[in-house]
Every structure is written in C-alpha cells, then in structure tokens.
Amino acid sequence: MTANGDGGGKGRAQVKPQLLSGFRDFLPAQMLLRQQVMAILREVFERHGYEPLDTPALEYAATLTGKYGEDEKLLYRFTDHGGREVGLRYDLTVPLARVAALHANELVLPFKRYHIAPVWRGDRPQRGRFREFYQCDVDTVGSPSMLADAEAIATVTDALTALGFPEFTIQINDRRIITGLAKLAGVADDQAGQVYRSIDKIEKIGPGGVRAELIERGVAADSADRVLDLVTMCGSDAEVLAALRGRAAGFPDVVAGADDLERLLGFLGGLGVSRENYTLQLSMVRGLDYYTGPVFEIAVERPKVGSIGGGGRYDGLIGSFSGRDVPATGFAIGLERVFEVIAEFGLLPPIRTVSQVLVAIMRGAEDDGVADALALVSELRAAGLRAEVYLNERRSLRDQLSYADRKGVPLVAIVGEDERESGQVKVRTLANREDRLVPRGAVAETILGLVGRGVGSRE
C-alpha cells in the first residue's frame, strides 16, 4: 500500500484539470529560461543602484482606479470577504506611488527601486497577450532631474544589451509636447484625442494615412497638415527641438518639454547609451493617463511584437496619494515580449534540466543497492554538484537510463556488481554513451571535471 492512498482518486468527484484562459503554467525548461533572464535583469538593475521592492498582488480598488484612462476596464476587480472593493495590481507603477506615499518617512530620496513581478489584466487573450504577465520596472522617486530619466533609459539599454538583443530603439517623446501638438495645430479640444491616436499609427500607415484619417474624423485639412509637419520634422535632435521651440512660443509647456528632452538626450551619451539605441520621436504617444513629462517606448523590428516596454515621468501620481507632489520617473519592460525576442533570435541557450548527474540504483547480490546510491549522491551534492538518485528502487537500469535521457540529465553514475567489487564507479556520458571507470574516491572530482568542461552544462 503506497501508490493508492485511502483518499485516492477513485473515491472522489473528478475535476477537469484546466487553466483559466490567458493564464499559463511554466514547466521547468521554461522556468529555467525565465529565471536566467530575470537574474540577468536583476544584476543589471542592481549594478545601476536600483534596489528590490515588492508589493501585494491585491490592492484596494480605490488605489488602482483613475490612473489608467480608458484601459481601466481591464482591471481585475472584486469584493473580498470583508466587503472591501479590491483589485489585482494592473502595473507596478501605481503600487510604487502608493508605497512612496505610505512609507514616505522610511524612504531615502531619491529612491531607486526595481520590481520584477506579475501583473493582471482582464484583457482578451490572444497571441502574446496574457491576463497574467511579468513586468520588470526600474523607477526613481524624488528626483525632478532628467538624470533620473536618463538613468532609466541607460539601465534598460544595458539590460537589453546584456540579454543579447541584436537591435532595439528607445523612442523618446514628452507628454507635454504630445498634448501641445493639437493646440499648436489649432485642433479643437474635443478632437485632440483623435489626433493622438492617429499620429501614433504613423509608422504603420504613413503620414498620408494619418492625414486621411484625421480629415475623415473631422479635423480641418490645414490643421492636419500642421500636425504632420510638426511630428515629421527632420534634422538632428537639437535642430528638431529648436524648430519645435520656435513654433511653440506661446506654449510654455511645450517649450519646457523640449528643454527637458534636450537635457535628457545630453545625459544619455555620458551614460554610454549608444546613439543607435534611441531616437527622438515626436509622433510616439504613450496612453497611460499618469505621465507628465518625458515618455519612452522600446521598439524592435523583429519579431513584430509591438512595444517591448515603455515608461516615462509621472510627477503627479504620488501626489494623488499623499497630496504632496513628489517627482518620479521610470521604465517598464514586458517580460513576455522579451521572451519572444529571445526565441526569435535564439539568444540564450535552452536549459533542459537542473540535474548534472543521476545516480542509478543497482540491486546487489545481497542488498537492494539503495545504501550505496544514497551515499554516492550525498557525496556528489556535498561537492556542490546538482545530483539526484532515481526515486524508485525497484526499477531496472534501462528505466533509469531512459529517465535520464528523456529528462536531459547529461551524466549517470552506476555502481553495478563488477564496479562494487573493484571499488569503482562507472560514469556514463549520455550524449555519446561514453563510459569511464573511476575509483570510488575520485567520482566527485571526475564529474566536477566533466561538468567544468561543459559536459554537465545546462545546455
């Protein structure tokens, strides 16, 4: 009586095993890749002085509402046991703002934090879009300086470079410029939203397409032309910003935006950000309601996944909790899109299993061989190896080798009758079926050597 407990499946009502749509299990090979990527991101974030923070999955709904504009309908909301209106966090930025207000006395400003964690959105699931997905954020609270924005961009650039991204572009714009565009072009206030939505599509449908769409939606032709003229200005960053300032004399917010962008772009070079990895893009619009200054978005050419992430400055968000304005800015990377790029280009070697060696259990003439196997596996672990013993003492060697093969464990240690008598262990490399006979006392050393030469690596 071991396999069938008295609470066994037979006696119970059966439940169909299923996942909620838009949610995923991550099996070991996927998780090993995810952990590898998160470790790289964590290392880069910490190298830039960002510190880890974690917040609850659930927040009061009031904390989350009013921050995301029309996307807010995607919020996972419900009433809890105590009758409280609660919601699953929708991003990691609003919880940070809530933390900054709640723990104001405990935090040293400027406060730099990173946060790698799942968020939830009741979106319609489709290819590459999930209801539960990881974000990786870096943010600075308490600095009005463009240095903080530049650091966020430099950190994300270093992170994507560390992951081996062959190309990416961080598009940079400013919320005040976006808002000013419609005014500058003489578009009526109630048509401004349409202007933003249309110019955001300029890379997809071209300037002609944007113009046609604007006119179709009732924007005057000369206003549409003026909008397009503004967002397609050519020249160096400095020239474009100077031209923008020239036309925005009566719009101090636009001028402030241009000034800030000029400072920001100036800092990027100092932080070692390659000119190939960023671009001033006056047509780029970020949707979230809370941005107040520079905004960012990461674009890749391949695969066609849209944005890999984005961010910007949100100087008003913390004040919406504390009543006291505290400047803040940051960047969010969407982990799932990152994995699409990694898969497209095969950027990281796949890892099949953690185990470096399986110790087989070999029945002896006088015993079941378990004691020998356990002693050996314990010794290998003590030497720092990731080692397992086959967890069924009644299976044949063939079954055990098949397990190692299917799982991708590279090495198997075997103590059969012959080896036991001669005080040796057979170490088999599964990839080429090569056997080595090793004195019992030298097994750990031999396997460490093989692992060091790449035989036991995780590939």
Add this chain to the structure above:
Amino acid sequence: MTANGDGGGKGRAQVKPQLLSGFRDFLPAQMLLRQQVMAILREVFERHGYEPLDTPALEYAATLTGKYGEDEKLLYRFTDHGGREVGLRYDLTVPLARVAALHANELVLPFKRYHIAPVWRGDRPQRGRFREFYQCDVDTVGSPSMLADAEAIATVTDALTALGFPEFTIQINDRRIITGLAKLAGVADDQAGQVYRSIDKIEKIGPGGVRAELIERGVAADSADRVLDLVTMCGSDAEVLAALRGRAAGFPDVVAGADDLERLLGFLGGLGVSRENYTLQLSMVRGLDYYTGPVFEIAVERPKVGSIGGGGRYDGLIGSFSGRDVPATGFAIGLERVFEVIAEFGLLPPIRTVSQVLVAIMRGAEDDGVADALALVSELRAAGLRAEVYLNERRSLRDQLSYADRKGVPLVAIVGEDERESGQVKVRTLANREDRLVPRGAVAETILGLVGRGVGSRE
C-alpha cells in the same frame, strides 16, 4: 517645470494610501534579505535535482475546492469578468496536482519540482499570520517509493541547515496511523475528529490534559487511555513501530503505514540526515484533507512560532483531476516563519543597500560636473561594481554624502576642483571618513579592492 507635472496631485481627487490588512510591502532591506534566503533555498533545491515550476495566481475555484477540509472557508474566491468562479491559489500542492494531470504527456516521471511563490488565504491577520505569504515547496510526482519522501525530508533538512538554523525537528507520522488510532482504541467514528484534534495538542497540554479533554468530549475513559498509550509509546523508532504493528493486527492500513515509516526512516541516514533533526511522533496530526501516507511537520523551540512547514504523501490528489492515480509526496516551508527564526537568531547579516559606491556630482568652474560623474559611474559599472550617481545635479556635496550615509552606501567617489586639476579622484569610506586620493585611471581597481576586503560588502 519638472517637479510639478500638469497632471499633478493638486488637480486630482486624493486617495488615502493604504495596504489591505494582512498584506505587506517589502522595502529594499527586507527584500534583499528575502532574495538572499530564496537564493539559498533555490540552490539547495536544485542541488537535490528539484526543478522550478510556476503556476498562475488564479485557478478555477473548482480546482481548489474540496481539498483543504474545514480550512477551505479561507479560500479567496470571486467571480471574474467572464462569470467564471475563480480563486487565488491557497497552496502550491493542489496547483501541482492540476499541472501533473493537465501536462501528463509532457512530464518525465518521477517529476521533481520546487516552487517558491506567494499563496493567499482570507485568514484573520495576526502576529506572524498574513493573507499573502510565500511558500517554498519541493515535491515528487510519480514515485510510490519512500525514497521520494526521504528526499523531501533530506532537502528540507539541508535547506534549514544552509540557512544556519541552530535547531529544528522534523516530526514524522503517517496519515493511516492517525486514522487508525481512533479505531484501534475503539472510539466511535463520529468522535474520531475530536481524538485527532486533542492528541495534536499533547506537547502543549500534556497527556493528562489530552485525557481530560477527550473524556470531557464524551470519549470513554478506557478508549482515551488506549489512545494515549499508543501515541506515547517509548523506545527506538523500530521498537515503537514494532509495538504498533503488534497491536494493529486487524488494521492493514496501520501496518502499511508502520512499514512505510520504517523504510522512510531507514533512508534518512543514507541521505545524511542527522538523527537530531527528525523524530517519529505518533501524536503529530496534519490537518489537510489530501494526505494519504507519511506526514511531516517542522518544529522549532525558539521562537514560539508553531510549525515552520510540513508536508506528506498525497497519492490520491492527482487522481482527483486525471482519474488515474499517480503517487506524489512533498514538503512545504513557510517562508514567513523562516524569517522569524532568522531574525530571532540573527542568522544572516542584514543588507542595507545594493549600492557599493556613490559618485558625487561636483560643480566645476566651467561646467556642472555631470559629464565627469557620468563617465566615472559608467566606468565603475563596466568594472562590475554596483554604482550610482546622485540623481540631482543641483545638490550640494553635503546633501549627497548625507544620502549615502542614510542609505548605507559604503563608498563615495568625489571629483572636486582640486582632484580634477591633479587628475585624481577622492574615494571616501563613509564608515570611518577615511579619504584616499587615487589616480583617475585606478579608481575602479581601488574600489574593487576595497569591496573585496569587505568595505563595500552589503553588510
């Protein structure tokens, strides 16, 4: 215009920043400790051949219900946008069983996985009890062998030892023995639940207390005596199990339980588990409904936090999803209790910040000094140091030093007028205010040396 965005706090309705009761923010110092502990656990789990798995926070409510007995009322349940009955995961065991049934064709059995992740329970919050808390589980699916149970115990033992636990005891019993006790003592079926609840308190209230409670609840005095006689049997493990078998001749389940425990205990020594770290404890009762064989619980003397974790064999749980019985067993460590032990004994050095060095920004005669600071911080990062630049170019050196002091950054690099002229950098160790003048080209090397000697360590 930088600090006050046009979407600033003043214009918005203010929301009180608050946490839901039973939920927590983890600020950097706490997170650095938590990450350190999780890294140790992950390393030990992987050294034992367990592989990482992750599952969604949300499951169909039907997946979760019927598994937890009377505690099920603590399940966080709600109806989602699509009218589906869903629940936040209550533990990591039931999701594993659902995974094993859903992905049966993708998994190589025996399947060993670990899972470190939050779970949610609508419990009444109190000291050390939270509504969101982390569990760290190791489980094996697909092995009926007591080797799998022994591996789980050995892994947990190694994990707590790696964390530096000064003492702990893994109490071991068997669900079939617990269930058999009442029958063996001639207790009526409807009183059996009371018997289990009472004997579980034996360490708190003593055998006399248990006896009095049983009689008070209507158990016959001689039955109560027989129960107590069984659970307080003395002798070696082998003697106790032999005596139990002797009295349980008509109860094959109890005999099977005793046989399994004997094998299990035999394997522990082979896996290097110290005899001091486990005990056969026939009075230990685990509540969860799904156990079918051996059950485990970790007890510590100090602090008085109750159990640090537990587990056992649940051979019927996967069958409740797939209809096909698949044996499984494992162990869960409660991370929050682990931190209470770590705090009680000061087991791990506190880490204040990730940053090893702050580069101060020093206004020069002809420029704002930002370019120098950015070049230096980039260079330090390229050398592998965790380095930050102060994120406000308008602050005094005093402000910047105060920031480093309050945050716990151990070193500050300063390029003032004098240093700039002499091509040097001043490296200050904040702990003792010691200054070193270092040639500009040797700064990274000098700081790496200081860090290597422990000055820049995270303590």
